[in-house]
Amino acid sequence: MQSLRQQLCRTKPVPATGAAEPPGQGLGRTLGLFPLTMIGVGATIGTGIFFTMVEAVPKAGPSVILSFLIAALTAGLTALCYAELSFRIPAAGSSYSFAYATLGEFAAFIMAACLLLEYGLAASATAIGWSDYLNNFLVNALGWHIPPSLRAPMFASGPGGIEFHPGAINLPPMLLVAMCGHLLLRGTKESATANAVLVLIKLAIILFFVAVAFSGFDAANFTPFFNQDDSKGMGGMAGVTAAAGTVFFSFIGLDTVATAGEEVRNPKRNVPVGILAALVIVTVFYLLVAVAAVGAQPARMFAHQEAGLSVILQNVTGKAWPALVLSAGAVISVFSVTLVTIYGQTRILYAISCDGLIPKAFRRVNPRTQAPVGNTVIVCLAVGLTAGLVEATFLWDMVSMGTLTAFIVVAIAVPVMRRKGIGAGQDGFRVPFGPWLVPGLSVLACLFIMKDLSRATFHVFFVWMAVAVAAYFAYGLRNSRLNRDAPGPVAQPV
Template identity: 65%
Template structure:
């Protein structure tokens, strides 16, 4: 590789230039601290608790509680790194923008690709879960179920691998994404207000579930507590144990990154973005552990595998009545709406940031003159998310989301170290305790520890995606980079 190409790959923005971009009038600063925290909570609570228990508990048994703790530890360490970078680089684009300032253009492009993978698949997977709870709500409230052919995908993970179910489409996820698209096209303030209301309903519903589930708590459901150990492989070659389950549920902490994607639309971002990340994390971890313990205490670990609308079923079994399941399913329908809404919002803002830098076509950075929302960008994202949600089994999606999240989180943590040495005098609204090394290094170590137990097929798909992305960078991004046209800072 020539010196000239290497310089292009490693060119960086200055922090001042990135902040200036965030104030350039393309996006409007309308979000205060409360709606910002609600964005983070809205994008997080609902995914891991409402859906991932069915995927994670079979891998770890009752020790899934420690899986949530391990994933929460990794998220907490990374959240502190996010907080420091967000307090000094309050722009849209989240980890992408931070990496562009600290490490360089090519690595930032890779991080952006990880984030796009993470957000698109997370939005699709949560919209699929919404379909399950919607069907449960309709079945228990009005006695009608959505026909199987209209609530199951074309591509399904079967016992023998990929199966094609011709004539099937999961219609509810497509409808949900269309509703999210409508709201997002109206602008960030309106979307954030609707989200805040839905989040408050969600927290109330989960508090209700915990209270009821704890009333049926049985310590015998926790025996054996850790049947698969920290890390193991079963007879079919599947990775099992606490770490494997932590990898499956790690995607559920994606909301922390969503707070950072809103950096260009937040009032007083140097204070509110880091504070929003930390407050959202505290609320999320407390809720996850409380609900996980209550759910495990209310039914045996063996009952979670393949359980649709799991929390609603637990309530129905505990109380022997349909109305609690109806109430929780209604809450889940509202809750997952907010998760999908905010996740799509996050992806459009990352695409906006990458498009603004010229690394992808400029259509992704164009905004409506009245609403200041990135219209074409939003429509494209919603079409992709809706198609994946309508035709692909969610079992293929969760681990891929975790892979993208963990890689992006690791590079953000490295960025803190680089930034401390590159710009030691930069104004920071928040600084990591214990110096620039301890927390970032621990964050990277925990993320890598979780990554190692993700399934082999996840690595395969991730490699294919990265290959496509790198080819795209050398065919388009490296030649159209605005930083390359202006010269590096």
């Protein structure tokens, strides 16, 4: 009989990490390196570029460029950790599976709760932003706009706090989530192919924006470089780190690559390479757009600007067609981001369910499409309702909190994995400079960014963690597959 401490700290053997379903019932290995890298790029580029400039520039001013660099450096340190873990533990579930194999079951469940918060709210937030660009596209193309009552949230921020608007609903993001759900139900290969095409179109549109925006570049827009408004603690470097926290969720694509571990051909090579390749592509494009956007428009104009990048092009050229092209690109871009983020959410739930920690309905797979049907429907309903009823401002920082927490756990898992000898003797990527330096710097960088997130973000996060702990003790602890598969202690306590 295992003690409670042994149950909480039991780890899952690496060969069993992830699902072990009979042929025809599990996930199929259909993804190569290119579509896998495009999943990472698709989950990342779009959110940080098309939406968060409006949130981040008012905090940091022109020094938002440093915010992206700080976020990219932190993500890069964590990417190295992801690369080694994904080659040694090639499983669906990403950070959850890494934590289960190294830190123990309870830590893995808490990690899963962070990932569900991260992916679910990220999908909702990006779908909400899609509504603005869709409306901008319709105005420029057809002279018609979506009625305000059909693209306004029921719960929005106001002077007195949260306001309730019973007659309002944001319909476009709900339709977007429904379209993504339909495509995901057709199967992973079809979804990945569609995503790769959408990502290539997206990158071309972004390069178009950079080229046009640079034609209106004014170096004076970078003076003063730092935000001078210290009334809310946003002056100087405080504004830079606050903005870094806001944009950091944009690097969620790294985690999304790792969630596909069980659907990738040659995962020990392709997952690490896909993670690092996605990081490089994303960082280059983010910096190009940030420099071009701030150079083309004074920082003070970004606040509360709807479909901001489209407006910049219209102001630079004095013509509507560049804004129309960019709005069309944003509509395509956000579709791919929402698609991939929902995909990541369903695969994490699939992995958790296969381990018995949540109901088995989340792991049932259609034998023809090899897609988790019930899982996908549940996720789309939750994401769609959140996107249709809640204002995006409430969601951005919560996504960053979940992402930062996931990255911290991933960094901690590396030295634990090395100490336990998991995957020892295998040829593959290893974090340079030993098992402590890079993971330690990654943890410190994440904490540095996390400290400037809002107090409300921490409050909501702690409530969510309390719910997760209650769910684990109420269901997960008793129904864990390790209870059934192992007659005695299955692991050493960490």
